Amino acid sequence: MNNGRVARTTRAVYPGSFDPPTYGHLDVVERASHCFDELIVAVVVNPQKRDPMFHIEERERMLVECVAHLPNVRIQTFRGLLADYVKAQKADVIVKGLRVVSDFENEMSTALMNRALSKVDTMFLMADQKYSFVSSSIVKEVFFLGGDVAALVPEPVLRVMSAKRANLHTS
Numbered sequence: 001m002n003n004g005r006v007a008r009t010t011r012a013v014y015p016g017s018f019d020p021p022t023y024g025h026l027d028v029v030e031r032a033s034h035c036f037d038e039l040i041v042a043v044v045v046n047p048q049k050r051d052p053m054f055h056i057e058e059r060e061r062m063l064v065e066c067v068a069h070l071p072n073v074r075i076q077t078f079r080g081l082l083a084d085y086v087k088a089q090k091a092d093v094i095v096k097g098l099r100v101v102s103d104f105e106n107e108m109s110t111a112l113m114n115r116a117l118s119k120v121d122t123m124f125l126m127a128d129q130k131y132s133f134v135s136s137s138i139v140k141e142v143f144f145l146g147g148d149v150a151a152l153v154p155e156p157v158l159r160v161m162s163a164k165r166a167n168l169h170t171s
């Protein structure tokens with residue numbers, strides 16, 4: 001009991017494409033892991049984003065390495081509706097990251113739709129402002145045009161990206 005209330009475990013789901021995971025994503029994961037008892041990072045096959053650069057299994061493996069220091073975080077993958085997934089997981093909350101105000105416009109309608117479908121609310125966390133310009137798509141573009149993204153993605157991600165770039169150049 002906690003102030004007369006029964007203490008219960010809180011489970012959050014942080015969904016995303018993570019194609020690839022960035023330090024901005026990892027920052028949100030770390031912050032959310034301090035807010036909830038359990039955090040599931042759910043890697044989604046997003047039908048709106050055709051031709052991902054990384055297979056879902058690659059994204060899952062990269063994330064597993066990136067969160068190895070966070071004991072209450074686990075990685076899963078799923079296809080289909082997020083609302084169905086969070087209900088199946090008995091999640092209390094969906095976590096999303098916001099970088100800039102313009103992110104909010106899309107996220108608001110998505111959060112309302114997910115709540116209408118699942119009764120699960122979305123909570124937004126801001127990543128550190130030093131990651132406010134970091135997105136998976138900008139990281140991919142800069143990296144594959146030869147730019148240095150070492151400050152923007154965790155080491156396990158940089159390793160997989162470098163291997164993919166080397167493969168592109170040899171094939």
Ligand code: PNS
Nearest residue numbers: 015016017018044046080081082110113
């Ligand atoms: O990292 P992203 O691509 O911004 O993540 C968006 C994502 C994958 C969380 C969102 O597209 C999603 O929830 N997809 C699952 C399909 C779904 O439930 N669509 C309806 C959303 S209201």
